[in-house]
Amino acid sequence: MARILFDLDDTLLASEDGYNEAYSQLNLDFSIFNTAKKHVKTSLPAGAVQSHNRWLYFKKYLELTKSYSPENLISLSTKYESKLLDYLSKDWSNKKGHDLLKKLKKKNSLAILTNENLRLQILKINLVDPKNEFFDFTITSEEVGVEKPNLRGFQMALENWNCSAEDVIMIGDSYENDILPAKSLGFKSIWINLKNSSDHHDQLIKISGFNELEKALESYL
Ligand SMILES: [Mg+2]
Known part of the structure; x- marks a missing residue:
């Protein structure tokens, strides 16, 4: 898991x-x-x-x-x-996001760490998980008081899960805000490189979109 x-x-x-x-x-x-x-x-x-x-x-x-x-x-x-x-x-319905989360939830714990204010993020998360079936917790930067790449939100995730960093896989589209801080704490990571940047050739799982996520996760799960 x-x-x-x-x-x-x-x-x-x-x-x-x-x-x-x-x-x-x-x-x-x-x-x-x-x-x-x-x-x-x-x-x-x-x-x-x-x-x-x-x-x-x-x-x-x-x-x-x-x-x-x-x-x-x-x-x-x-x-x-x-x-x-x-x-x-x-968008969520077209890419069958619900099916992927349902599948991942069977064997894993899922959570969200996001920048932005709680109101707008909850309106969005309501599309993805209205009954809170999938996510153990949601952390918005408004609640943390500082935005990613600040490490505080990542540390709160570890505290919530009461686990070590190497047990967590961070998935995000921002190298600076999601991947770098996650790596600095020792998380595993998958970078959704939407803008197809050729930078950052370090040891990193890099994919070009949501549709490749399930396959990329197989290397960790
Ligand atoms: Mg993002």
């Missing part, structure tokens, strides 16, 4: 494509939106967990376009979330 620790975005779910699709359906002025997003990120301390919070981007966007009201902010944010979840739900 192995313990498999999943990143969420662009590991289990095609989040980046989902964000782009959701933004494209909001009729935003992207030059103003990008200014708003930059403003939020630069106003916060470096590495602040809330720097990904879309509600902050949309609030600043509405302020910059002189159209801020609570009603407009809630409307824009919930429309974004709904378009994003529609996209991710189809």
Whole structure:
């Protein structure tokens, strides 16, 4: 039995494509939106967990376009979330993610370690495991207080499982945020190298997408 620790975005779910699709359906002025997003990120301390919070981007966007009201902010944010979840739900069903988790769960322990705020991540995880059948625990960086690659979330996973690092397989798409910290603690790892980077030729299991995950895991399980 192995313990498999999943990143969420662009590991289990095609989040980046989902964000782009959701933004494209909001009729935003992207030059103003990008200014708003930059403003939020630069106003916060470096590495602040809330720097990904879309509600902050949309609030600043509405302020910059002189159209801020609570009603407009809630409307824009919930429309974004709904378009994003529609996209991710189809993606999860198309790639038969449920079947893979069900199969893996039979012989292994599964959990999630993800950056971003709890609200948005739970909306996404609700598509993947609404009844909490698959995951022993979910750790979001909002709960930890710091984002990956900080080691704290990885250490919390070890504490939760009460196991040693070599018993855990970290699966993630970010070399810097998922793989490097996992390796530094002695976890095994599988890098979903979505952008097909030719860097990092070290002893690493590297795959190009979710569809190759089951096969890659066979070398560890
Ligand atoms: Mg990711």
